[in-house]
Amino acid sequence: MIKFDDVLKFYQIRGHRKVVLNHVSIMLQAGSSYGILGVNGSGKSTFVRLIAGSELPNSGRIQRTIRVSWPLGFAGGLHPSLTGRENVKFLSRVYGENARKVIDFVEDFSEIGPYLDAPVRTYSSGMLARVAFGLSMAINFECYLIDEVMAVGDSRFQQRCRTEFMKRKAYSDLIMVSHDVTSVREYCDHGLVLTDGNLHYFHDVDDAIELYKRINI
Amino acid sequence: MLAKDSPIVIQARVIMAIVLRDMHSRYGRTFFGTLIIIAWPLSHLMMLMLAFLITRRIVPIGTDPAIFVGTGVLPYILFFYPGRMILFSIAQNKSLLGLPPVEPTDLIIARCIVEINAAFWVTAIFGLILYLFGVNPLPHRPVDAIMAILATIYLGFALGFFGAVMYGLVRAWLAIHFLGLIGMYLSSGVFIVPTSLPEKLRDLMWFNPLMHSVEWLRSAYFDSYGYGMLNVGYLLGYATVTLFLALVIERATRGRLMIEH
Numbered sequence: 001m002i003k004f005d006d007v008l009k010f011y012q013i014r015g016h017r018k019v020v021l022n023h024v025s026i027m028l029q030a031g032s033s034y035g036i037l038g039v040n041g042s043g044k045s046t047f048v049r050l051i052a053g054s055e056l057p058n059s060g061r062i063q064r065t066i067r068v069s070w071p072l073g074f075a076g077g078l079h080p081s082l083t084g085r086e087n088v089k090f091l092s093r094v095y096g097e098n099a100r101k102v103i104d105f106v107e108d109f110s111e112i113g114p115y116l117d118a119p120v121r122t123y124s125s126g127m128l129a130r131v132a133f134g135l136s137m138a139i140n141f142e143c144y145l146i147d148e149v150m151a152v153g154d155s156r157f158q159q160r161c162r163t164e165f166m167k168r169k170a171y172s173d174l175i176m177v178s179h180d181v182t183s184v185r186e187y188c189d190h191g192l193v194l195t196d197g198n199l200h201y202f203h204d205v206d207d208a209i210e211l212y213k214r215i216n217i
Numbered sequence: 218m219l220a221k222d223s224p225i226v227i228q229a230r231v232i233m234a235i236v237l238r239d240m241h242s243r244y245g246r247t248f249f250g251t252l253i254i255i256a257w258p259l260s261h262l263m264m265l266m267l268a269f270l271i272t273r274r275i276v277p278i279g280t281d282p283a284i285f286v287g288t289g290v291l292p293y294i295l296f297f298y299p300g301r302m303i304l305f306s307i308a309q310n311k312s313l314l315g316l317p318p319v320e321p322t323d324l325i326i327a328r329c330i331v332e333i334n335a336a337f338w339v340t341a342i343f344g345l346i347l348y349l350f351g352v353n354p355l356p357h358r359p360v361d362a363i364m365a366i367l368a369t370i371y372l373g374f375a376l377g378f379f380g381a382v383m384y385g386l387v388r389a390w391l392a393i394h395f396l397g398l399i400g401m402y403l404s405s406g407v408f409i410v411p412t413s414l415p416e417k418l419r420d421l422m423w424f425n426p427l428m429h430s431v432e433w434l435r436s437a438y439f440d441s442y443g444y445g446m447l448n449v450g451y452l453l454g455y456a457t458v459t460l461f462l463a464l465v466i467e468r469a470t471r472g473r474l475m476i477e478h
Contacts, residue, residue: 052315052317053317053318054314054315054316054317054475055472055475055476056471056472056475057472058472068317069317070315070316070317074315076312076313076315076316077312077313077315077316079238079242081242082238082241082242086238086241090234090237090238091316093230093233093234093237094230094231094234094316094318094319095318096222096227096230
């Protein structure tokens with residue numbers, strides 16, 4: 001369960017206050033997946049970072065009773081001068097996972113071969129994305145956060161990402177930001193539409209998509 | 218449902234992971250890389266000592282120049298390195314704040330552990346080097362010496378913590394912090410005895426907590442030393458208030474510290 005209690009989040013941009021969440025209260029239940037829709041700049045990514053805990057609200061409280069992932073494919077936690085293997089070990093330690101198991105999974109999934117023992121700064125963007133995605137899949141989360149990126153690499157690898165992701169979906173929830181309404185309909189049970197600092201909840205994801213289409217003209 | 222660890226277990230796990238990452242990423246993953254963490258401040262300390270011993274043979278107190286200058290330079294090194302390296306702990310690891318379990322204080326505490334560990338080794342190896350050169354490094358009052366060393370590291374940790382938070386918020390803090398550290402070094406009485414200075418200058422020096430560290434360590438070696446100048450309460454109070462302020466500012470500005478990538 002993730003509970004937002006009277007959460008206010010704003011940014012001060014050149015003296016102008018941009019409100020992302022205007023005293024929002026909502027409870028995202030465990031066992032359900034949510035799709036977040038909104039026009040560009042409405043604050044969907046900020047909402048995801050607030051859920052992750054990598055950003056804090058200006059006021060109000062956010063409570064999490066489940067283990068939430070970082071946004072899928074996030075590579076910021078990888079240190080450029082450490083090898084892929086060392087970075088994987090580090091993240092395994094942070095999450096209290098068996099490092100051997102996580103390394104084996106990432107090694108097999110990312111298909112980057114001996115590069116896993118090379119410093120991350122030598123990786124191409126594709127290799128970096130594969131390792132980052134593999135890491136997200138190797139660590140067990142109860143809720144996965146997706147900010148547009150659901151798959152990386154070429155079409156074959158993208159298919160592999162989707163297959164792996166569907167396996168996780170069987171026992172984990174997901175909270176997904178996407179402009180792709182087909183994906184939202186496919187993966188999510190409920191919908192949320194973020195507009196002008198207000199978060200509208202829809203039990204039926206199709207109702208959320210309908211509102212989104214109306215405001216996104 | 219995954220098994221839940223208590224928040225304290227999670228934080229300890231995160232901090233230890235960052236400690237190992239910090240050591241590997243800053244100095245490489247070999248034994249020699251790890252050695253640099255200790256060798257760097259140790260060689261700084263030895264160079265300052267040598268410079269003094271070459272230029273001045275007569276010391277104002279005691280009979281051994283190595284002990285006089287060592288008791289001045291050691292507190293400076295034990296204070297300066299944690300104070301300097303902890304400053305960069307947030308700035309150098311900011312991308313980790315994108316990971317949900319990592320908080321700014323974890324980055325600072327992890328760097329503190331690395332630096333405090335190095336400080337202990339520097340002290341031990343410095344004592345060993347003095348011993349090998351025929352100087353007796355053991356003080357008359359060992360408890361005072363140990364307390365002075367711990368208080369000095371605590372001061373460096375507190376100032377480093379404060380600096381890390383301020384530098385995470387204001388880039389210009391870097392210059393202020395370093396000027397402050399240099400000012401504290403120059404007015405700490407590393408190479409001189411404060412009581413030999415004019416009263417007005419002495420009164421100003423009294424406000425420098427590092428001077429009290431030097432005086433405290435010297436009082437453990439030289440009988441009747443430190444009276445009139447040394448105030449242990451001020452030194453510990455200064456460090457504690459600084460640390461308290463750092464914690465308050467960190468908590469109040471955590472949101473900003475996390476997004477100022």
